[in-house]
Amino acid sequence: MADQEDKPDPQHTDSWNAMMAAVQAFHNKHDFKNTGGEELNYRVALMAEELGEISSCITKGKSKDLLSEELADLLILLMGTDIAAGVDLKLAFWNKMDKLMQRESRMVNGRIRVSEFRDMG
Numbered sequence: 001m002a003d004q005e006d007k008p009d010p011q012h013t014d015s016w017n018a019m020m021a022a023v024q025a026f027h028n029k030h031d032f033k034n035t036g037g038e039e040l041n042y043r044v045a046l047m048a049e050e051l052g053e054i055s056s057c058i059t060k061g062k063s064k065d066l067l068s069e070e071l072a073d074l075l076i077l078l079m080g081t082d083i084a085a086g087v088d089l090k091l092a093f094w095n096k097m098d099k100l101m102q103r104e105s106r107m108v109n110g111r112i113r114v115s116e117f118r119d120m121g
């Protein structure tokens, strides 16, 4: 295995496809598809739980290492929800980024907000 140590781990690249393959392998390892792990209501609850952990990191002033781990938890859940829901999150990401880049921003209550501002005067 020594010869493999010199090669970059394909799962540690910046490639979306490699990251998704790693998440798919995680789902396969625990058979999420047949054990409730891909039920969308359950996944929403798990994502809310992780968002709470992110909130706790920030409001309690925890370390950046802990914060990044919790952010990764949420990202992995989001990517797994792409698999569970059968959507194309990469495509949705780029479509949404294109929309966001076209939108205007406004200061709302002292903070910037990027939105369509349909209902605001």
Ligand SMILES: [Mg+2]
Binding pocket: 050, 053, 069, 070, 073
């Ligand atoms: Mg967590």
